[in-house]
Amino acid sequence: MSLRTRDGLGGKAAIVGIGATEFSKDSGRSELRLAVEAVRAALDDAGLSPADVDGMVTFTMDTNPEITVAQAAGIGELSFFSRVHYGGGAACATIQQAALAVATGVAEVVVCYRAFNERSGRRFGSGVQRREPSAEGAALGWSLPFGLLTPASWVAMAAQRYLHTYGLTADAFGPVAVTDRKYAATNPAAYFHGKPITLADHAASRWIVEPLRLLDCCQETDGGQAIVVTSVERARDLPHPPAVITAAAQGAGRAQEQMTGFYRGDLSGLPEMSVVAQQLWRTSGLAPSEVDVGILYDHFTPFVLMQLEEFGFCEPGEATGFVAEERLPLNTHGGQLGEAYLHGMNGVAEAVRQIRGTSVNQIPGAAHTLVTAGTGVPTSGLILGSDG
Secondary structure, rough: OOOOOOOOOOOEEEEEEEEEOOOOOOOOOHHHHHHHHHHHHHHHHOOOOOHHHHEEEEEOOOOOOHHHHHHHHHOOOOOOEEEOOOOOHHEEEEEEEHHEEEEEEOOOOOEEEEEEEOOOOOOOHHOOOOOOOHHHHHHHOHHHHHHHOOOOHHHHHHHHHHHHHOOOHHHHHHHHHHHHHHHOOOOOOOOOOOOOOOOHHHHHHOOOOHHHHOOOOOOOOEEEEEEEEHHHHOOOOOOOOOOEEEEEEEEEOOOOOOOOOOOOOOOOOOHHHHHHHHHHHHHHHHHHHHEEEEEEEOOHHHHHHHHHOOOOOOOOOHHHHHHHHHOOOOOOOHHHHHHOOOOOOOHHHHHHHHHHHOOOOOOOOOOEEEEEOOOOOOOOEEEEEEOO
16 A cells, blocks of 8 residues: 555555456356356455455446345345446446445445346447437437437547647557557467557448548447455455555546537536545545556547646647557456457456566566546546555
């Protein structure tokens, strides 16, 4: 734990177990089964049993109720259960919820999970199909009539403005895609294992929505991922070195929408991630130069660049050079572009492996990892550290 931690949460809880199914395009089984497989694998990794679990956290978008997963996994009574909204923006917030429960004594062992058949079932990339009357649906009504129906089209608006603001071309997004696929190529769990790409491959890939090409967009994946959180004290008696939750934050910007915030001012940045960044630096006492690995949410490449700038790793408009020069190891599992799209939960698992020293693309001496969740929506972030 960093001695500079400045809030009541940092250093009190740790991630002690990670577990996942295989990542595929057709799992051949229910989303509930995927969730249970991931939960059991995470508990086995932690050296804990289902009977030890008394808390569960997932996403509002997950189809697997906490009590149903608990019953199917052999988990007994629950004293804490919670869900976080806003799709991929919830990833790190599920860990924050678990850490808050552990730090306050509400629960002792909390499992966070996300499971879906996002490729063989409902494909998020297909965009809006039908919306029931709601406040969220009304907000989308300002953009849908103009043909902005998919996540790619929503992000393309901000990406185009980013390129215009800094005098760049769509090739600026290439280094992110190439970096992710480089790490995926050496990760046996990655869907694109053994399949690196070049900048020329990126530039030759077909347009999805200009300025986004196919290789700027994340995968669609079937699979599940689970994470186990408990106290640092208990973690020290378990099989693996704990990944201490040094800092955790959520953030929403002014006039925040869900990927369609086209009227809130400057489109060349991510205000919600700025809120998260300020909290993480303040509560951890760390600076960008002290981060050893960045696991940045990469549903679309332009938002990786903007995140680096919001966190202060480089100046606005300079992130493409920062990535190309490999000044910070990024998405060492291959990211959602190269490993799998699990709404960011597989990124949390990779951050844990880096702290443990067990990543297939291990960064020597990694002591602090930054993890971020979905962008363009209310979001979250974590800093994980070693124990000591």
